[in-house]
Amino acid sequence: MRVASVIVDVPAMQTDRTFDYLIPEKWKEIIQPGMRVAVPFGPRKVQGFVIKLKNEPEVERLKEIHSLLDLTPVLNEELLQIGYWLTEKTLCFMISALQAMLPAAMRAKYDKEIKLLPTSRLDELEPAVQALMDESTSIQWNEIEKRDLLHVFQKDIKKGFLEVVYHVKNKTNKKTMKQVEPAISSSEIDDVIKTLPVQASKQKEALEYFKTNHAPILIRDLLNILGSTESTIKSLVKKGLLLEKNIEVYRDPYKDKTFQRTVPLPLTNEQEKVISPILASIDDEVHNVYLMYGVTGSGKTEVYMQAIDEVLKRGKEAIVLVPEISLTPQMVNRFKGRFGSQVAVLHSGLGAGEKYDEWRKIHRKEVSVVVGARSAIFAPFENIGIIIIDEEHESSYKQEDNPRYHARDVAIFRGEIHDCPVVLGSATPTLESFARASKNVYELVTLKERVNNRPLPTVEIIDMREELRNGNRSMFSEALYAKLLDRLEKNEQSVLFLNRRGHSSFVMCRDCGYVMNCPHCDISLTYHKSSHQLKCHYCAYETQMPHVCPECNSEHIRFFGTGTQKVEEELAKMIPQARVIRMDVDTTSRKGAHEKLLREFGEGRADILLGTQMIAKGLDFPNVTLVGVLTADTMLHLPDFRSSEKTFQLLTQVSGRAGRHELLGEVVIQTYTPEHYSITLASHHDYDGFYQNEMMIRKLHAYPPFYYLALITVSHPELTRTIDVAEKITTYLRKSLSNKTIILGPVASPIPRINDRYRYQCMIKYKSEQNLNKLLKGILDRYQKEIAQHSLSLSIDLNPYIMM
């Protein structure tokens, strides 16, 4: 092949296509699609991805590829295909799609080195490679390039003897450790031991060790075994009896942990029923989407693991997505405990280098299970047997920057390609998914009972208005206070949950619970402190903040919000003897803090765990018998059509933390709106009731799953231009889209100015618009000049989750 089509790293409309480059003679045999190259682009050199190889140049004179960044493709054919699909589905640039699929470390500047893998021997290598690598286990890329030997090295890379390692220039350098091995034979060791003086007992011990274990070992591990110091080993190295080497180790954050190995549990009848269609799909290699609706503690995770077991037995691979916050040690422990070193873990808590190391394990096929957050859906596996999305209702599966993809969509797309099942699991499925299951687009499988028939906890709703009337102005109701004391006495643990999302933004009457809603949208108004006004983020309605409650004339109407710190202080006053662990953004920002606090709680070193969203899911502590929700309302009044759904999900998840084992559980929900259906139905564990109710409301207001949404946000430094563009776009859409489609706006965005740029938005609600994506691309095209000059920005979100 003579020509490579390259997507260059210049994210702009005009460059969102391939550019052809001539392949220099020496790289003809080397270059493949999915590799990165550096190419001249205008006066600069830029990075790019080779997408295709061709024989005939389409243009007369082509520039040559400047250099190679990879010797094996970092993106395989399937991922390139997904890249194109992402550009269509999310209207992003191809370069953004391609980069989103790689670990961040590969986007930075780096040095490259080619390294002998620990499993291979020098004498297996090509002679030219051997000659260069003699005496060392790695060599700098430039050295090879200078000698024009890349093609020879590529052969050994393909055979799996060598690999390319990227060293990111800022601090994520590879981690090396010292290893020693005997430099002499076992019988020689025996002779040496006899000649050593009596005082050298430690040295003798070390040599004794190598006599029976004639193999390399990390110095750290050796010292642990022998209980001796590094100087002992050093003197043996000096004497030439041991050989010391620096070897690279993966930065595996779980390395020092031992995981208790677990074996598959005999499944309950319900679990059997749920797993059998999934196993059939695995067996028949058919793509099917299963919605696994299972109450909290019903053993979904056990079902996932046994399905994965089947996949691994067939030599295939598994992707498990878990929401970021539930990548708690508990979840990682369970997968590592079952599948050991076959598991790679990918999440944002890892440093760039650690993530890159985990990614390499996948790329090199050293693991066959990946457990990770959203972007793990792009794991470069080639033989996927199952994809699982746990807690499928979590909004963190939607990426909020370009490419604005939803991991569920990518999962289903990959599932189709690999002819494998996709399992969406949740105790509170999204309305979208449950509706699809009701229409048999997905197959519904249900776990109605907790394992061992543990009952779901009883839930008591406390009306905080009533408390106030009775003179209780604290954050704790009488009932919750009494129950906390009771647990303390019994030596049982409690979890207190404070929902901080959306705090202090809505306005409510503390006497009657009345919340200020928009008359046109049935969504709560947001309080704007600066202007002392209430605004609707959907239709631009606004009104003055009232001085008295419009419903009951009380003066106790105010905006709302409390923080975990305040709760902690109040707890300390009210129950000074309780030991409290507070978990929020502040106490968990340090690496490993999250894990440490949970471990302490698990070991019973605290009576109460107080926290935000991050304690809502995944926790499984046998001694927790009480869960308290301090204010169930905060989320309810967010200017978001999903606020009831989110409230129901959260209350169900939090309640699910209580009474999962022998001890019975109890839940107390404090609220100012005890009659709201999301709260009453959550207290009865009534998902079906909630689904019916919420579907009616969505239908009435033309929201998903009855309509699709698209959100266009226009921003510009000048207000008049912002409005002008927003209006033109809206008018154009009104003209071009079907009259069944609803177009709202243009209105100022909920955050009307960011970074001195004004923001206006337009919302499209549609059922079917064949040409919508083309139309929207056309709009981007129309404004591309202004966008390129950075004065204008147009963001288009097909399927928005954040309306700000």
Ligand SMILES: Nc1ncnc2c1ncn2[C@@H]1O[C@H](COP(=O)(O)OP(=O)(O)OP(=O)(O)O)[C@@H](O)[C@H]1O
């Ligand atoms: N077949 C089984 N036999 C015995 N114990 C089981 C079985 N399946 C699961 N368990 C145990 O029951 C508990 C709850 O299971 P698991 O955590 O898998 O439920 P889940 O549905 O994933 O929970 P949640 O969604 O609330 O996090 C766990 O401690 C698990 O080890």
Ligand SMILES: [Zn+2]
């Ligand atoms: Zn009132």
Ligand SMILES: [Zn+2]
């Ligand atoms: Zn409104």
